[in-house]
Amino acid sequence: MAKPPTIWIGTNQAFLNDYAFQYHLISNSYYLCRTATETGLPNEVLFFVEVVNRGTIWHVACEGIIHANGSRMIRQPCFRTTEDFWEEGWHDWECNTNRSRSGTTSTASWNWDPAPTATSARVEVLSCETRIRS
Numbered sequence: 001m002a003k004p005p006t007i008w009i010g011t012n013q014a015f016l017n018d019y020a021f022q023y024h025l026i027s028n029s030y031y032l033c034r035t036a037t038e039t040g041l042p043n044e045v046l047f048f049v050e051v052v053n054r055g056t057i058w059h060v061a062c063e064g065i066i067h068a069n070g071s072r073m074i075r076q077p078c079f080r081t082t083e084d085f086w087e088e089g090w091h092d093w094e095c096n097t098n099r100s101r102s103g104t105t106s107t108a109s110w111n112w113d114p115a116p117t118a119t120s121a122r123v124e125v126l127s128c129e130t131r132i133r134s
Contacts, residue, residue: 003086007031008131020044027070036063037078039099047072048108051080059085063099076100084088085130093126 003025010020023031023046034044040046040063047066051058060080064073079093 003028004132006133007086008132008133009128011128015131020131022050025086032066032074033061038098039063039076039078039101041075044075046078049074053115058082075131079126086115088130088132090127090129093119093128095126 005025007023008020011021011034013102021033021035023033026032026047031048036044038045044065046061046063049058049060049062049072058080059082061078062072062074063078064075067074076099077096078099079095081091081093085090085091085093090130095103
């Protein structure tokens with residue numbers, strides 16, 4: 001099944017208040033959102049990368065910039081899921097609670113430990129809906 005060209009991802013509140021994230025499929029390879037989260041920097045966007053960790057494919061929404069040649073520079077990961085998030089319906093996302101406006105690729109914590117310990121980041125799971133509008 002082909003990925004839809006445009007999707008919206010958000011919580012119920014985000015859809016009610018018209019601030020769900022709108023993503024566009026770029027070159028049939030990744031989704032791009034022209035806005036960032038509340039921890040985004042000026043001129044940053046959200047885009048997805050695939051990361052394979054111990055045989056599991058994660059779809060990670062990252063804040064960063066897209067260069068004119070199309071290359072992506074990640075500043076920090078924001079959310080991730082193993083689900084086919086481009087399919088309409090509800091999906092669970094893990095949140096990076098260590099993200100911030102001061103985080104850089106060299107200082108941001110990228111710990112996605114699903115079983116937090118006293119020394120690891122707390123992981124929050126957020127359910128968001130994907131909608132496809134014609």
